[in-house]
Amino acid sequence: MSAHFPATSRQAAEAARPYVLTAFRIVVGLLFAxxxxxxLFGVLGGVKGGGTIPFGEWPGWWAALIQLVGGTLVLLGAGTRSAALLCSGSMAYAYFTVHQEHALLPLQNGGEPSVLFCWxxxxxxxxxxxxxxxxxLLGAREPAAEPAPQPTAVA
Structure with missing residues (x-):
């Protein structure tokens, strides 16, 4: 078998991992931004038919600011872990303060986008x-993910 083609599906999945993770980060960041x-600007349909959220209004304007800035940072891969954690928390907050009071499940309360973005x-x-x-590209190094512990046999 050629050195360019993985021999097993597990090897193929490992070879694809960096590309899939990068594509996932870019798509999620772009959609959030x-x-x-x-x-904030009433583009792309705005809110409620083209409007904007009034400047400084709590929590909507601040959530939109986190969406724009955090989503852009994640899209670019700049301060990714911190930006993603802030974005995740903002969506958890949105779910529990806006959607949860209407019904238990996201399908019932319109909270699917918040839950999906959060996770x-x-x-x-x-x-x-x-x-x-x-x-x-700028030389900042992310801490490498620790490998998962391997199960050991018990004698």
């Missing part, structure tokens, strides 16, 4: 930016 831009950003915060990120 678009939500912030829509709310996606938490995954990015844990996994890091991947090898193709602005931090890497």
């Amino acid at each position: 678009c939500h912030g831009a829509a709310s 996606a950003f938490l995954a990015i915060a844990v996994l890091g930016s991947g090898p193709y990120a602005l931090d890497r």
